[in-house]
Amino acid sequence: MSTFLFTLVDGGGNVPAQLAIARRLAGRGHTVHVLADRVLADAVESAGCRFLTWTCAPQHNMRDRAADTVRDWEPSSPPAQLRRIGEQVMFGPASRYARDVLDAIDRTTPQALAVDCLLFGAMAAAERSRLPAATLFHYPFHAPVEGFTPLGFGLKPARSVLGRARDAVMLGLARRVFAFGLPPLNEARVALGLPPVAFVFEQLLRLPRALVLTSREYDFVPSGLPAHVRYVGPQLDDPSWPEPWSSPWPDDAGEPLVLVSLGSTYQRQDEAFRRIVEALGALPVRGLATLGSLAAPSWAPPPNVRLVASARHASVLPHASAVVCHGGHGTVLKSLAHGLPVLVMPFGRDQKDNGARVEACGAGLVTSPRASTQRIASDLRRLLEEGGFREAARRMAEVIARDVREDRAVAEMEALASTLPAASP
Structure with a gap:
């Protein structure tokens, strides 16, 4: 059996998707540690995993409006909303997330890592560790490769020269919108002994695997999809907190x-x-x-x-x-x-x-x-x-x-872990 370390931030729908994989790995007898915000402790332990929390990095609770420190709903413009998430989660605290991940690696000695695609500092730390690791995309693939459809605008895939020109303009816009994230991300990378990147989203493809947690037939798959990017299917677990539903209507109610x-x-x-x-x-x-x-x-x-x-x-x-x-x-x-x-x-x-x-x-x-x-x-x-x-x-x-039947997410994580010798029991 292997030991895994997942790194996770409380961002809403990203949590049940990634804990679903952790839960199934734990159910197969592996030891799974999850480094996450304190508010997720019960969900992690309910999944059969071992909970660790951030100590240098900030704590988040985006499910509680009063406790939410990101508050990306306050700015009225989409670029300002993205900047708020970037400053509070993705790039601003990159060095702090990296320190916590390296400390957790020392404490848990995992054979493989799974990193939330929102945590760029955690990805950099995983890259520095040289352990087998995967970035988990819990929504459509959005790394800048040939033929990708820029995310955030609700665009359909380019089918013409005009469409490809549109995508080039959108990519340039994304570079400008996310330019604020480059200094803190590269500061974290350089401190880890890694070379700087020219665009923040390059970090998304620097681990040995990138697992896209959706169906290939659902997404707009880019023509230049790298070989280490794998579509592994959606993770359909519900969060642990909603109550089971019991219908207040009679069983024979005819309305849809x-x-x-x-x-x-x-x-x-x-x-x-x-x-x-x-x-x-x-x-x-x-x-x-x-x-x-x-x-x-x-x-x-x-x-x-x-x-x-x-x-x-x-x-x-x-x-x-x-x-x-x-x-x-x-x-x-x-x-x-x-x-x-x-x-x-x-x-x-x-x-x-x-x-x-x-x-x-x-x-x-x-x-x-x-x-x-x-x-x-x-x-x-x-x-x-x-x-x-x-x-x-x-x-x-x-x-x-x-x-769901094929469960390629678990197969990919087990294959990653198998590239290192398992720890002694």
């Missing part, structure tokens, strides 16, 4: 069930959530709307809609007919895994890009977070009445089921 899930972290969803609930009230459906990070509203929902703090997706989705969500990768892939059409309302981060992929595979629609109640109702009616959306979602469900 629509789930509303706008994420576990706050992104100013309040008004959009209200309009979605109003739209459900205008349709012949049953609506289940999860509040997530939102406070209980002062307004009353329509009679056909139930508001709950949270609900475990695995217990709701088998009964649902459609999903309205923010476009978080985990929620989208879980919905598609159940063959459900999705209405994506993106608020930031990777959500526009997931929406673009949902539309490209024909399994749903994208609408603005400023969409009117009438527009939301119209889009939902299309998803429920036009069979093509459900057919496309069912095709994607077959792909996802295959990926």
